[in-house]
Amino acid sequence: MPRDRDPLVVGRVIGDVLDPFTRSIGLRATYNNKEVNNGCEFKPSQVVNQPRVDIGGDDLRTFYTLVMVDPDAPSPSDPNLREYLHWLVTDIPATTGVSFGQEVVCYENPQPFMGIHRFVFVLFRQLGRQTVYPPGWRQNFNTRYFAELYNLGSPVAAVYFNCQRESGSGGRRC
């Protein structure tokens, strides 16, 4: 699809979190049978537990890393904690799911307080099985630097959803 219609660009995920990349591997995240589609809205109550994540690819000997970040922490108008790391799983074999990988940073459920936050899943291909050390803290994580540090290269897939506090009234249905 044309660059300017790509939801990742329109939603500014490419820009705020990632550089432009080419999708090459399937990535599907599902919260209780509701699939995560770019720009769709979830309530915090719907994303309390970690989603089921299935990835594509074809060779079980290729491993992938999944990162989940919130670039709008604590508030989209003043994201001084960008990006807040919610989940980090490595060594996921291709064609399988997150449950087959190594959870380096455990899933923390989104609890946006102010504004409408984007929550981004990013998938990277690893060069091989590797040891990834968890960062000292979740806030001010930098996906770009992380990828560079572990030689992950460009992302192979990404998807994001919107989430605001449970009683929030903004946003739009997907």
Place this chain on the structure above:
Amino acid sequence: MWPPPSSGHKNTSSNPKPSSPCLCPKKSMDDVWKGMSLSSPNHNHNRRTAAGDALNLQDILACPSTKKGDGPFSGGGAAAGHLAPTPATALSLRISSHDDDGGGRPYFMSCLEDLSSSPDLFSSLHKKKGSENEDNSGNWRHKRMMKNRESAARSRSRKQASLSHSRNTAYANGLEMEVARLMDENDKLRTQLEKVNILTHFKAAAADELPKKNTLHRTLTAPF
């Protein structure tokens, strides 16, 4: 709110910090100062005032933060004594400048008397204005406006993202339907082509047999 807020009209040029709530026209502040004979007589009408003048004004306006009544007013004239409550002072200056040039001084004095009667209101009012003044009240508004714009831009991008998502799905669905339709048509055409090929093949191969196929026979259906 008092004084009534103007639409951000930047008044007295000699005031280095724009005081937005003031309604004052062009020159009044200068004249007030002149009348008070606090500063040197060469007041300008633009910001390029003598450093001393600007400094005086700046000090005076900055006074509320220190909450001291002295300083720039120590060398002042008769008005100086009344300027001890600085919050009131800064406000009163603005108020007085609302008046005409000639009567600047007397109005100023009378204003002071009014002000001193209700110090609480003005100090609280002034606290707000003072901080705004220090930040550049125009700046605060500007920041607010920028933040609103950013929020609106985010909202628009969310809208566009959700639209493009539905458009992409619809588009993709339409494409898939198109593809299915085209594949069916392709199959039909291929079958037709095959039929035509067979026919021509037979025609070429066995010219005799064909007439038999194509020949119309008259049959007798009626007894007569």
